[in-house]
Amino acid sequence: MAKKIKDPGLGYSSKRNAQNIINKDGTSNIRHINKKFTIRDIYTYFIELSWIKFFAFVFIGYTLLNIVFGLIYISIGIEQITDEKGSFFENLLNGFFFSAQTLTTVGYGGLAPQGVIANFIAAFEAMLGLLSFSFITGLIYGRFSKPKAAIHFSENIVLRDFKEHRALMFRIMNSRKTVMIEPEVTVTLSITEDSGDHKFKRNYYRFSLERDKIMYLPTTWTIVHEIDENSPLFKYTSEEIAKLDAELYILVRYHEQSFGQDVYQISSYDFSKLKVGAKYIPTFYYDDEGYTVLDHSKLNELEDID
16 A cells, blocks of 8 residues: 655645645645735846746836936936927937937937036946946846756546556657656645545655656656556546546656756646546657658647547
8 A cells, every 4th residue: 555755845734626736847836825025035036936927027116217217307307408399298308318318328419418416427327337237137138048958748647457457648848859867756645635624634645656767858758657556546537547546746857958067847737637538649759861750730639549
């Protein structure tokens, strides 16, 4: 009989149809409340943002900062920068463009501060611009240099006959052209069960795998858990397994050549993604010249077993 493992950090308490703690893409699905946001969280926040949101923040912040300083230059008198135009909007544009030139230290020469107050403000803005762009440059470097795994997981898990028993399977793919060195997989099964009095508890089991580590991975790898007498799923029929309130939590570790260090990636599967009596279609073939061709579009393709 399979032995339960200690809580892997996800907690024992649960409820019927509780949401996954780990999302499919490996991100946390936990909602935090009453958490204090500190200055130390800013770096992590901007590093984890998508590129679209990151550049949107940069653009919005840059624009708002120039508008604020444009208004400041109007308040002290736009004539300290250029001639008065008579229109607030035209004056704001001149203040905005002068602010942009000062913030970026471009200084075309068409606009220039005249007077002590304007020069003090321009000097402060230039310093602020240097600090801001240094911060943004550091963030961009951090985003590019951050080690990231490049693993794609199949959309579904498969339950099918395997050898003398049944087996639960899912597939991972190397999405880069580099070779994954010594990939290692750990799979944990979480089953939510009624412990009585309408209280639900999570039980965890470490899956034994047909193979949990290989030398390298240039293409795809099908991870197989054979449901034998030692499996926590052995007592269930295939139909009962498909109806279980259960999740798989996967941790993959390998050495990434691009970064020269070990990287990790986590993912999860809800048993609603289980396909019974199906098998994966091969993702690679050999072309006329004998080269192995990996078709990334076939990672999730299944076919029924006759």
